[in-house]
Amino acid sequence: MVTKQDDIYASPLDEMVDFRFDEKVVNVFPDMIQRSVPGYATLISNIGILASKYAVADSYCYDLGCSLGAVSLSMQQRINASGCSILAVDNSKAMIDKAKLVFTANDDSPTPVDLICADIADIEIHNASVVVMNFTLQFIATELRQALVQRIYDGLKPGGVLILSEKLAFDDTQLNQFHIESHHDFKRDNGYSDMEISQKRSALEKVLLPESLDTHLHRLQSAGFTFTEKWFQCFNFVSLVAVK
Numbered sequence: 001m002v003t004k005q006d007d008i009y010a011s012p013l014d015e016m017v018d019f020r021f022d023e024k025v026v027n028v029f030p031d032m033i034q035r036s037v038p039g040y041a042t043l044i045s046n047i048g049i050l051a052s053k054y055a056v057a058d059s060y061c062y063d064l065g066c067s068l069g070a071v072s073l074s075m076q077q078r079i080n081a082s083g084c085s086i087l088a089v090d091n092s093k094a095m096i097d098k099a100k101l102v103f104t105a106n107d108d109s110p111t112p113v114d115l116i117c118a119d120i121a122d123i124e125i126h127n128a129s130v131v132v133m134n135f136t137l138q139f140i141a142t143e144l145r146q147a148l149v150q151r152i153y154d155g156l157k158p159g160g161v162l163i164l165s166e167k168l169a170f171d172d173t174q175l176n177q178f179h180i181e182s183h184h185d186f187k188r189d190n191g192y193s194d195m196e197i198s199q200k201r202s203a204l205e206k207v208l209l210p211e212s213l214d215t216h217l218h219r220l221q222s223a224g225f226t227f228t229e230k231w232f233q234c235f236n237f238v239s240l241v242a243v244k
C-alpha cells in the first residue's frame with residue numbers, strides 16, 4: 001500500500017475540530033499510527049501470533065475497529081485452524097473502502113476476511129474464538145464500554161480470547177506525566193513537531209478517552225473473564241489478553 005506522510009497537524013489550524021477517521025486521516029493512516037503508537041509493528045505481529053494460539057476450527061475471529069485491516073492481515077497470515085473466518089468491522093466508510101483494496105488480493109486464503117462497515121454496537125458477536133480491539137475501545141463512550149465487553153464475553157466460546165490494546169491514563173499525577181512526556185518524546189523522535197503533537201492532542205481530547213489499567217481489569221473481571229494478563233506495554237500504550 002502506498003502510504004503518504006502524515007502532515008495533518010503540521011500547519012497551525014484556525015479552528016480545532018475533533019479528531020475523526022475521515023478520508024484525510026485514512027490517506028495517511030499507516031504512517032500516522034506507526035509514528036504515533038510505540039511498538040505498533042510489534043503489536044500487530046504478536047496479535048497474529050496470539051490469535052493463532054486461540055483460534056479454533058469453524059469459529060469467527062473479530063477485528064473490531066479494524067481501520068485498514070492490519071490486525072486482520074496478521075491473523076490471516078498466521079491462523080492455521082481450519083474453517084475460521086475473520087470479521088473485520090469499522091464504522092468509517094473511508095477506512096473500509098480502502099481496506100477492501102488490500103484484501104481483494106488475498107481472496108483465495110483459507111481464512112477469509114469479511115470487511116463490514118458498521119458500528120460495533122450493531123453487530124452480533126457469536127461463535128468467536130478470538131476478538132481483537134486494537135486501540136478501539138478508547139473511542140467508545142465510557143458508559144457503553146461495560147456492555148460492549150459483556151457482549152464480547154458472551155459471544156466468545158469457552159477458552160476464547162479478547163485481545164485489548166489501549167492508551168492508558170494513570171491516577172498518579174507524576175506517573176501520568178512521565179508516560180505522556182515519554183510518548184511525546186517518542187513522537188518527536190519520529191519527526192513530529194511540537195505543534196503537531198500539541199494540535200493532535202487537542203483534537204483527540206474529547207474523542208480518545210483513556211482509562212486506568214485498574215478500570216480495564218475490573219471491567220474484564222466483572223464481565224466474567226477469569227484469566228487476564230498485560231502482555232505488552234510501552235509507555236502509556238498497553239495490550240491485554242483476557243481468556244474466557
Ligand SMILES: C[S@@+](CC[C@H](N)C(=O)[O-])C[C@H]1O[C@@H](n2cnc3c(N)ncnc32)[C@H](O)[C@@H]1O
Binds near residue numbers: 021069070091095140
Ligand atoms: C486507532 S484506530 C484502530 C487501529 C487498528 N485496529 C489497527 O490496529 O491498525 C480506531 C478505529 O476504530 C474505529 N471505530 C471507532 N469507534 C467505532 C465504532 N463504534 N464502531 C466501529 N468502529 C469504530 C475507527 O473508525 C478507527 O478506524
Ligand SMILES: O=C(O)C(=O)C[C@]1(C(=O)O)C=C[C@@H](O)C=C1
Binds near residue numbers: 033
Ligand atoms: O497520536 C496519539 O497521540 C495517539 O494517541 C495515537 C492514536 C491512538 O492511540 O489511537 C490516536 C489516533 C490515531 O488513530 C492513531 C493513534
